[in-house]
Amino acid sequence: MAIATGLYAGRLPLCPGTWGSLAAIIPWFFLRHLALPSYLLMLGLVFVVGFFASGSAEKILHQADAGPIVIDEILGMFITLISAPDHPAAWILGFFFFRFFDIIKPFPCSWFDQHIHGGIGIMMDDVIAGIYALIVLQSLWWLAIRIAH
Numbered sequence: 553m554a555i556a557t558g559l560y561a562g563r564l565p566l567c568p569g570t571w572g573s574l575a576a577i578i579p580w581f582f583l584r585h586l587a588l589p590s591y592l593l594m595l596g597l598v599f600v601v602g603f604f605a606s607g608s609a610e611k612i613l614h615q616a617d618a619g620p621i622v623i624d625e626i627l628g629m630f631i632t633l634i635s636a637p638d639h640p641a642a643w644i645l646g647f648f649f650f651r652f653f654d655i656i657k658p659f660p661c662s663w664f665d666q667h668i669h670g671g672i673g674i675m676m677d678d679v680i681a682g683i684y685a686l687i688v689l690q691s692l693w694w695l696a697i698r699i700a701h
């Protein structure tokens with residue numbers, strides 16, 4: 553349960569996904585300088601651990617994709633912040649972009665959320681939301697640099 557709830561960040565009142573996304577920034581801050589292959593390996597490990605932890609937590613909580621399960625938001629934030637610029641504005645934008653895509657669930661996020669159950673379904677909609685947020689963050693940052701010069 554500790555892993556599935558992001559060391560219990562998902563148990564905080566109101567908006568557990570937001571708390572989980574915010575909690576992700578703390579470990580990410582220390583992992584952000586990993587070489588890309590190591591960072592991608594870490595993402596894979598978090599996915600596998602999250603798959604098992606979230607699936608088990610669902611059974612313990614007797615609820616599908618229960619609110620306190622936030623390991624998926626943590627992974628989504630880690631994906632969003634792949635190679636993020638070393639600037640607090642980029643980190644804040646990444647957080648908001650991820651929350652936006654996690655909440656509105658554009659296809660195929662919505663498909664995974666509605667049709668795939670258990671640990672894989674819990675994790676995959678946030679993986680895709682993280683990929684969308686990563687693309688938007690990197691694209692807008694690239695564009696802002698081009699405009700500034």
